[in-house]
Amino acid sequence: MVGNINDMFGMRETISKKKASKINNITWKVSVDVGFRYLVRLHFSELGYKMAKIGGVIFTVSINEMIANIDENSIPWYRDYMVMMKGHKEEGKHDLLICLKSNDEFMDGHGPLKGFEIIKLSNPDDSLASPNPLPSSPDSSYQNLHHILGHRNMIATAAITLLVAVNTIVYTSRQFLEASGTEEENKPSARAKQLCRRFSLDELQLATEDFSESHLIGRGGFGRVYKGLIDNGRQTVAIKRQKLESHQGPHEFLTEIETLTELRHVNLVSLIGYCNELGERILVYEYLPHGTLVDHLYKLSRKGKDHLSLTWKQRLTICIGAGRGLNYLHTGHSLIHRDVKASNILLDENFVAKVSDFGLAKYLSKRKLQSHVSTKVKGTFGYFDPNYFNTGKLTVKSDTYAFGVMLLEVLSGRPAVDQRAAADERVLTKWAREKISNGNADQIIASNLRGEITEDSLKVFVGVAESCLHDEPRKRLTMAQVVLQLEFALKQQESSKSLVPNEIASDSLHLEEEKEKKPQQTNHYIHRMAKLSYQLALGNPQ
Incomplete structure (x- = not known):
C-alpha cells in the first residue's frame, strides 16, 4: 500500500x-x-x-x-x-x-x-x-x-x-x-550608461581570444578574470566574467556598475564598462599588473609561484592607501563595502592599493541620520564583524573590523582562515589576539619580515589592529583615524630617531618602564602607545 x-x-x-x-x-x-x-x-x-x-x-x-x-x-x-x-x-x-x-x-x-x-x-x-503482512491463506478476495x-x-x-x-x-x-536574467533585469540606470561603456560580447570574446585559458589571470566564487586587449590592442583591461551559478547575481552585478560609476578615487579600482548580452554578466576594469595583495602575502608562495616579497614599508603604504579608499566611501558617500579583504585589494604597477569588488556594497540612508542598516549577512568568513554576524546590523565599523583582520594578514603573512594550521591557530584573529594579549606580538610577524620592523612601528601597528578588532563597534576607530595612525607607524619605520616631542617621548619612556615592571599589562601598554600615536598624528597632519 x-x-x-x-x-x-x-x-x-x-x-x-x-x-x-x-x-x-x-x-x-x-x-x-x-x-x-x-x-x-x-x-x-x-x-x-x-x-x-x-x-x-x-x-x-x-x-x-x-x-x-x-x-x-x-x-x-x-x-x-x-x-x-x-x-x-x-x-x-x-x-x-x-x-x-x-x-x-x-x-x-x-x-x-x-x-x-x-x-x-x-x-x-x-x-x-x-510490504503488506502475509495472509494466513490466500483467497480470491x-x-x-x-x-x-x-x-x-x-x-x-x-x-x-x-x-x-x-x-x-x-x-x-x-x-x-x-542567474542569467534578461537584459532588462541587468540594465543599469541612464546615468550609469552615460558614464560607463557597454561592450558587446563579440568585443570581449575578441579581446580574450574567446576567453582563452592563456588569458586567465584569476578566479573566485564569482567566476573568472581575464586579461584582454580592447580598442585594437591600444588598452589592456581586466575582464571579470561571472559564472552562471555564482552566488553574485543580477543585483550584485548592477550594484557594482551603479556604485563604481559614481566613485572616483585614486585608491578605488576604475570600472571601464560592462556587458549584459545573451545572459552574460561581464565587468571590464582597469588592468592592475601586480594582482591582489593576497597574492604577495601568501597565495603565490603557497602555489610555488614566483612573487615579489613586500617590504614592511610597502605593506604599510598599501594599508594606508586601502584605508584612504575606505574612508572616502564612508565619509564621502555613506557607503559600506561589506567585503573588505586582502584579495579585494588590487595593486597597480607602482604598488598603489585599489579597493575592488563592490557587489555587496550597501548605502546608509541619505534622507535621515542612520548609524546602521539591517540586512542579510553577507561577506567572507574570517572577516565578519561579530556584531554584524550575530545581529544583522551593518555599520561602517563592520568594514573597520574586516580591515583589522587584513592588518593581521599583512603582519603575519597568513590567511584569515587557515585550513592548514592547527585547530587552535586556524582562525587568525583568535590566534593573533591571544599572542598580543600575552605580550608576544613579535611571534605573529611573518618570517620574511623578522628583523625588519622597528619596535616603535610594530607597537603602533598592533595597537591599530587591536582597536579595529574591538568587540564593541562604537569603540573601534574610524577609517580616518586608522589612516592617521598607520601613517605614523610608517614614520616610525622610516626614522631610527624618535619623532615625538620631548613631553610625549618622556611619556613613552615612562610607558616602557611600566611595561618592564608589569609585563602582564603589555596589551594596555600597546593601547596607550596607539593613543599617543593618534594624538601626534592629529597635531601634525600630513
Missing part, C-alpha cells in the same frame, strides 16, 4: 532558534522502508554554502556514516545524494541517519544546513509500496485486493515521477532565469 505523501517527501528543518546557540554534533534519525533507494537532498543556507566553498574542514555531513562530498562545483544551495537501504522488505523500517559535525567556532548560532529532503524511489518492481493495490501503486509511482520531473524542470528553469 502506498504510504502517506509526507513519508516520501518529508522536509525536516535542521535548526530551531532555541537550539541554535551551540551546534557541534547533531544527528537526525528518519525511519524509512528497507529495500528501497532514497534521494537525500541537502539544502544549504547561504552561509553554509560559503562555508563549503572555503574548504570542507569547517563542517562535515554524513549520511548513514558515509561522509557526503561537498565541493565548490556542486549546485548552489542544495546537493543530492543517493542512498540504498539494504535489506529484505519483510524487515520493515530502518533508521536513515544524517549527521552534522563541526568543531569550528563559526558554527556557533549558524548551522550550514537549511533543511533536507528524503525522497523514496521506486524499486525494480516499479513499486513504492511497503486477497488476490483481487492485491490486483487493485498494484494498479494504485503504478498510478502513484507515475504521479510521483511526474511531480519530481515537473519540480526539477521548474527549479532548474528558475535557477537559470535568476
